[in-house]
Amino acid sequence: KQEVTQIPAALSVPEGENLVLNCSFTDSAIYNLQWFRQDPGKGLTSLLLIQSSQREQTSGRLNASLDKSSGRSTLYIAASQPGDSATYLCADHPFNAGGTSYGKLTFGQGTILTVHP
Amino acid sequence: EPEVTQTPSHQVTQMGQEVILRCVPISNHLYFYWYRQILGQKVEFLVSFYNNEISEKSEIFDDQFSVERPDGSNFTLKIRSTKLEDSAMYFCASRATGGPGELFFGEGSRLTVL
Numbered sequence: 001k002q003e004v005t006q007i008p009a010a011l012s013v014p015e016g017e018n019l020v021l022n023c024s025f026t027d028s029a030i031y032n033l034q035w036f037r038q039d040p041g042k043g044l045t046s047l048l049l050i051q052s053s054q055r056e057q058t059s060g061r062l063n064a065s066l067d068k069s070s071g072r073s074t075l076y077i078a079a080s081q082p083g084d085s086a087t088y089l090c091a092d093h094p095f096n097a098g099g100t101s102y103g104k105l106t107f108g109q110g111t112i113l114t115v116h117p
Numbered sequence: 118e119p120e121v122t123q124t125p126s127h128q129v130t131q132m133g134q135e136v137i138l139r140c141v142p143i144s145n146h147l148y149f150y151w152y153r154q155i156l157g158q159k160v161e162f163l164v165s166f167y168n169n170e171i172s173e174k175s176e177i178f179d180d181q182f183s184v185e186r187p188d189g190s191n192f193t194l195k196i197r198s199t200k201l202e203d204s205a206m207y208f209c210a211s212r213a214t215g216g217p218g219e220l221f222f223g224e225g226s227r228l229t230v231l
Contacts, residue, residue: 032217032218034219034220036222041227042224042225043123043208043222043223043224043225044160044208044210044222045222046219046220046221046222049217049218049219051217089160091160093218093220095218102165102172102173103148103150103165103172103210103212103218103220104162104165104173105152105160105162105220106162107159107160107161108159109158109159110159
């Protein structure tokens with residue numbers, strides 16, 4: 001059974017700092033990896049999806065990498081801002097050999113990020 | 118930008134009552150999902166739905182739960198007789214056919230069972 005773990009559980013940084021959030025998983029079978037942001041009491045906003053065949057994906061100040069051999073993904077946030085404060089979730093995204101996603105994501109417990117001015 | 122919408126945003130109910138949570142997925146999406154998040158815990162998969170039938174369900178999704186696509190736009194989750202432990206945030210998600218399978222989530226419906 002897939003287990004997804006995120007480290008650290010919480011992170012507090014001053015504005016402007018570059019930071020890295022970590023996600024590890026136990027089963028490196030065929031999968032994609034999706035990163036989300038969750039504001040308190042709100043829904044999940046998709047940030048990035050890295051396909052199994054990819055090593056990284058970038059969107060603005062965000063860069064996510066995937067290393068299947070070590071069972072790890074990292075989310076890099078450049079020049080952090082107070083508006084980045086939220087919980088960041090990673091989720092394993094399995095699909096079959098035919099490339100069809102099951103949509104049955106396994107989530108980590110999240111990293112609570114606080115960026116203070 | 119297209120989005121998944123959910124209603125109600127918050128529902129309070131008495132134990133044993135039936136609850137229906139509603140979702141309008143993104144219009145051209147054909148795969149639909151329900152997830153839930155008990156306070157302080159991980160988001161967990163409940164059920165997936167495609168072509169008017171359940172594709173997969175978790176062990177959480179017992180006979181008390183059912184899903185339906187009553188028309189061309191709505192997707193519902195029914196809890197027949199609510200229990201205290203059903204209190205959670207329920208998220209609806211949808212995805213397009215093909216592609217990498219990125220899931221898009223709604224804002225959630227908070228269910229409080231008293």
